[in-house]
Amino acid sequence: MPPEAKKKSRVTLLDVARSANVSRATASLVIRKSALVGAETRARVEQVMRDLGYVYNMGAARLRAERSHTVGVIVPNLTNPFFAELLSGIEAIVDSAGMVVLLANSGDQPDRQDMLMRRMREHGVDGVILCPAADTEPDLLVQAFEWQLPVVQALRHISAQTDYAGADYEGGMRQAVDYLASLGHRAIAFAVHGPVHSAYHERVDGFRTAMDARGLAANMIVRVPDATSLIPSAAPLLFEAQHKPTAVICFNDVLALGLSAGLHDMGLKVGQDFSLLGFDDVTDAETMRPRLSSVSTAPVIIGENAGRLLLDRLANPSSPAQRIVTETRLHIRQSCISPL
Amino acid sequence: MPPEAKKKSRVTLLDVARSANVSRATASLVIRKSALVGAETRARVEQVMRDLGYVYNMGAARLRAERSHTVGVIVPNLTNPFFAELLSGIEAIVDSAGMVVLLANSGDQPDRQDMLMRRMREHGVDGVILCPAADTEPDLLVQAFEWQLPVVQALRHISAQTDYAGADYEGGMRQAVDYLASLGHRAIAFAVHGPVHSAYHERVDGFRTAMDARGLAANMIVRVPDATSLIPSAAPLLFEAQHKPTAVICFNDVLALGLSAGLHDMGLKVGQDFSLLGFDDVTDAETMRPRLSSVSTAPVIIGENAGRLLLDRLANPSSPAQRIVTETRLHIRQSCISPL
DNA sequence: CTGAAAGCGCTTACAG
DNA sequence: CTGAAAGCGCTTACAG
The missing domain is CATH 1.10.260.40 (lambda repressor-like DNA-binding domains)
Structure with missing residues (x-):
């Protein structure tokens, strides 16, 4: 040198x-x-x-030219492995386009999210991939449009006018219900937790619709505490209704893992005495014993789709909003059996 | 408006x-x-x-001024929940300083990592928090010094001349060995997997030293495949030595979870027939049944420490290199018992 | 406290 | 293919 x-x-x-x-x-x-x-x-x-x-010097180039080669990514949570996988998919696509991810965590708080959106604009990102915090006002996306800031919604959506990458949660719930019904279950509970947002509603609606379609009562929707450590002790909640369920569908695998432990603590053997079905099909599903049957939502792929939607949008700013909704797939393992 | x-x-x-x-x-x-x-x-x-x-317009300000208010973060893996927790700690501190994270994934490949370091420089980051890919040349940090690019090493280190935030892996292994020895175990195996780096060596060295100190043979170090799905079927490897172990310490909880499943498949009951001890103490440890005893390394806190080290370094560029090595803590639950 | 000027390191027309 | 000039939106001395 x-x-x-x-x-x-x-x-x-x-x-x-x-x-x-x-x-x-x-x-x-x-x-x-x-x-x-x-x-x-x-x-x-x-x-x-x-x-x-x-x-x-990208900074100097960006000042004169129009693009910064950066993409803002705002997620509600970073410790949940599900979002880590989403992020992994996004990062791979953004990276492959020679761009870089500006990462932020909204903590599912709309106020913080507003602040982060502003910060992203200050840093001149070319676009934002947003998993909207629960209770985000749809107006945020109207504003983003006025700011001329391209946004792609991931996993959750608050507006049909903006690009969206997600999974067919309703279809996934239908697969779950149909599978359990085919095993002979009539009393099926749905355990839910976490913030309420579009993906939440779609799962609940999917459950209700699928149960109704089979003439089954869809009234056993059990709300479980959010904190992971409290989930096992919530297992008895499943049996408080008059009609005792013989199977439970879980909102996600984190919940399934926790309830599996709780059922174990109650002396119930999953896959023998009781049926448990997960949702998301994260890595742990395969590693659990009994292996957890679960509906796969493929978060890495959703992340890749979100990345591609944003690249498309940058190349074609005025094309109509797109949605990429990936199919879910029921992965049958060992955690469900016919009722006794 | x-x-x-x-x-x-x-x-x-x-x-x-x-x-x-x-x-x-x-x-x-x-x-x-x-x-x-x-x-x-x-x-x-x-x-x-x-x-x-x-x-x-941060970009314009950065051009004239000296700082970009961005921090590069390069991790070897994004889907591993352990790194997601690290990232979460980093992001929280960086965010609280009004700065933003530029995220990249090296895939544990030094070549990619070199490319990413360049990209970070092009984007004018104020500093980089790096979890060095396995087999990274220490020269990378010498170069970073010449580039006047502050770097903080996280979780793994390749040079003592550069700031580092990690955990006392050796101490953690000592706690693990001492605990199992106190239960009466004499034949203790150590199951390892994954890339070889400083944290790997520290754990292996810690195991050897602690076993030696108790006069126990430290030769049962069993290498398990990396792919999570292959871990359960590797459980029989633990019993190939002449002297059969009565307990196994796992390199991390991902391994512990997988081997727990594998032992189950072999008809061995963890916490009854066999003792299993994890390392890292991730969320799953509490949710497993039996609950997994594990040595906590607190990745979120390591991330926070790394963030603080970088902020310190930016405020004080010429101070000597610092190391923050957090103590580990053995979290005793249900997966270990005295040998039969 | 305020104003006019220079300059950060690029890219973009516009001539040649 | 190459060169001279202007300008992106700020901050930084330097006067007042």
């Missing part, structure tokens, strides 16, 4: 241009891989960049 | 200044909350900002 590289605090494009005996505009064209530059010139400039340790 | 806000593609500080009848410099001082501006003037300018829908 030549001494110049150390003297100046930063090597600029002008330094490169001078050292390579070209103009700054030409050097700029080399960086952006323009075909206007001859192969020999290009090679020379690139060599100089390496020699000088030149680093492209 | 007045019509001007819609006509121009962007409201600038100059627009605000004109509308408030002050100079651009004064408006800039208002934004940065300088005490040089009178209360009345400040209020007027702030009102105009709201009326015009002004959004601060």
